[in-house]
Amino acid sequence: MLSKKNEQYIRSLSLKKFRQKYNNFIIEGDKMVSELLAQFPDQVERIFAVPLWINQYGHQLKKSGISVQEINERELKKISSLKTPNQVLAIVRQWEPDFQPDQLRGSLSLYLDGIQNPGNMGTILRTADWFGIDWVICSPDCVDRFSPKVVQATMGALFSVKCIRQNFKNLSLKKLNLPIYGAILKGENLYNTNLKPHGLIIIGNEGQGIRPDILPFVDHPISIPPHHEARGTESLNAAIATAIICATFRGANPTS
Amino acid sequence: MLSKKNEQYIRSLSLKKFRQKYNNFIIEGDKMVSELLAQFPDQVERIFAVPLWINQYGHQLKKSGISVQEINERELKKISSLKTPNQVLAIVRQWEPDFQPDQLRGSLSLYLDGIQNPGNMGTILRTADWFGIDWVICSPDCVDRFSPKVVQATMGALFSVKCIRQNFKNLSLKKLNLPIYGAILKGENLYNTNLKPHGLIIIGNEGQGIRPDILPFVDHPISIPPHHEARGTESLNAAIATAIICATFRGANPTS
Numbered sequence: 001m002l003s004k005k006n007e008q009y010i011r012s013l014s015l016k017k018f019r020q021k022y023n024n025f026i027i028e029g030d031k032m033v034s035e036l037l038a039q040f041p042d043q044v045e046r047i048f049a050v051p052l053w054i055n056q057y058g059h060q061l062k063k064s065g066i067s068v069q070e071i072n073e074r075e076l077k078k079i080s081s082l083k084t085p086n087q088v089l090a091i092v093r094q095w096e097p098d099f100q101p102d103q104l105r106g107s108l109s110l111y112l113d114g115i116q117n118p119g120n121m122g123t124i125l126r127t128a129d130w131f132g133i134d135w136v137i138c139s140p141d142c143v144d145r146f147s148p149k150v151v152q153a154t155m156g157a158l159f160s161v162k163c164i165r166q167n168f169k170n171l172s173l174k175k176l177n178l179p180i181y182g183a184i185l186k187g188e189n190l191y192n193t194n195l196k197p198h199g200l201i202i203i204g205n206e207g208q209g210i211r212p213d214i215l216p217f218v219d220h221p222i223s224i225p226p227h228h229e230a231r232g233t234e235s236l237n238a239a240i241a242t243a244i245i246c247a248t249f250r251g252a253n254p255t256s
Numbered sequence: 257m258l259s260k261k262n263e264q265y266i267r268s269l270s271l272k273k274f275r276q277k278y279n280n281f282i283i284e285g286d287k288m289v290s291e292l293l294a295q296f297p298d299q300v301e302r303i304f305a306v307p308l309w310i311n312q313y314g315h316q317l318k319k320s321g322i323s324v325q326e327i328n329e330r331e332l333k334k335i336s337s338l339k340t341p342n343q344v345l346a347i348v349r350q351w352e353p354d355f356q357p358d359q360l361r362g363s364l365s366l367y368l369d370g371i372q373n374p375g376n377m378g379t380i381l382r383t384a385d386w387f388g389i390d391w392v393i394c395s396p397d398c399v400d401r402f403s404p405k406v407v408q409a410t411m412g413a414l415f416s417v418k419c420i421r422q423n424f425k426n427l428s429l430k431k432l433n434l435p436i437y438g439a440i441l442k443g444e445n446l447y448n449t450n451l452k453p454h455g456l457i458i459i460g461n462e463g464q465g466i467r468p469d470i471l472p473f474v475d476h477p478i479s480i481p482p483h484h485e486a487r488g489t490e491s492l493n494a495a496i497a498t499a500i501i502c503a504t505f506r507g508a509n510p511t512s
Contacts, residue, residue: 035488119375123493130492132483153493160487191507227388227506231416232291236386236499237379237409243496244503250483251447251504 025146029086049088107134114205122153129157187221281402285342363390370461378409385413443477453509
């Protein structure tokens with residue numbers, strides 16, 4: 001049974017202020033939660049699941065000492081943020097990987113400057129994982145990566161991509177001698193740019209782009225050129241632009 | 257003032273069955289509606305707007321004979337599907353451009369096979385416009401391109417991309433001698449494929465990919481290779497994959 005107190009607590013975690021207060025967040029659905037248990041069992045605080053799921057994973061959970069509470073479909077529906085709740089919901093402690101700016105050396109990494117849309121943020125993390133991006137550094141005003149919509153859109157990449165929150169100025173990039181690329185509307189044609197295998201790619205906010213005090217740090221302003229037959233569209237979606245840039249970097253520097 | 261009848265009618269257009277019944281749909285917000293008026297004034301059936309917007313566009317509207325009804329912010333909120341309603345809402349007649357399969361000859365076009373997510377559909381249309389894709393052909397089971405979420409995600413590309421609904425078998429592609437590319441999980445490396453400037457690119461459903469009875473028509477199965485350091489992510493989002501493929505086609509065949 002689901003207590004009123006637990007229901008309220010879980011629902012409160014859909015809001016950033018409560019996620020920050022408790023340092024917790026929610027992961028939902030059979031696939032995501034089983035991946036969570038395989039990769040970060042120590043981060044799991046508590047699991048709420050329907051009998052079907054408990055029958056399948058109960059043995060494994062007993063061994064790991066994770067507390068599981070049985071609820072029914074109706075109760076799951078009350079606490080789920082999914083359109084179609086899927087068997088299980090976990091309360092999970094937030095994590096942030098240890099980071100030193102030195103680790104950006106010899107890496108291809110992303111700096112997200114004020115990405116606001118949760119779907120974009122989640123999709124960027126999923127794409128970054130696909131392209132083996134080493135670090136995704138989010139400006140402090142980016143949408144919280146532990147928000148339910150971001151978590152769902154990552155499709156599990158949340159577990160594999162090293163993602164941190166850091167102010168750009170604190171990265172001390174000058175010492176690193178790392179090429180810094182920035183996605184802007186009128187930059188050098190991406191396809192004609194000498195794309196190094198390592199560097200930092202800055203992606204700006206959906207509406208405003210890269211903020212003015214960061215722009216001077218960009219050594220290589222790059223653009224995805226529209227086709228000459230492009231008609232009314234003024235820009236690409238931020239997650240789309242990120243993906244095309246990452247793909248072009250990896251295509252220009254094949255590893256096999 | 258907004259009558260109860262109009263309120264109900266506009267709200268009903270958020271559902272596909274009523275959009276089909278009346279052959280109408282909704283476009284919202286200052287930017288989208290002003291673009292609509294510039295490009296497709298004849299499609300506009302009626303406009304509901306706050307006084308601020310009417311003051312700005314009233315003169316232009318009088319000339320075109322479009323019926324405008326003044327409403328207040330509270331009324332706009334009742335009929336808007338946006339989180340932040342923005343001044344104006346238009347009831348618009350649906351359109352479909354004239355299409356003959358012959359027009360695919362000498363074109364780079366997309367066939368969307370069962371795209372379900374409205375955000376993906378809208379983003380694909382926006383991206384297709386950027387890359388000057390000639391036709392976007394949707395299988396009959398794709399999400400309706402006139403649904404509010406699709407319309408918003410297109411960011412205006414709805415007006416410029418030629419998008420039709422057509423069964424794959426009706427395209428009579430054999431006669432056209434057009435290369436047919438298909439995005440699949442284990443195909444030829446996109447970066448090593450000879451990408452022609454013209455052809456048809458098939459993009460499959462988010463979960464299932466290209467359906468089995470269409471797969472045999474694919475001459476060139478292509479994949480976006482994951483980086484060797486990719487970790488858990490099993491696939492890319494459908495709109496992301498579409499964008500990377502379109503960008504790579506255009507990058508391989510520069511026009512200037």
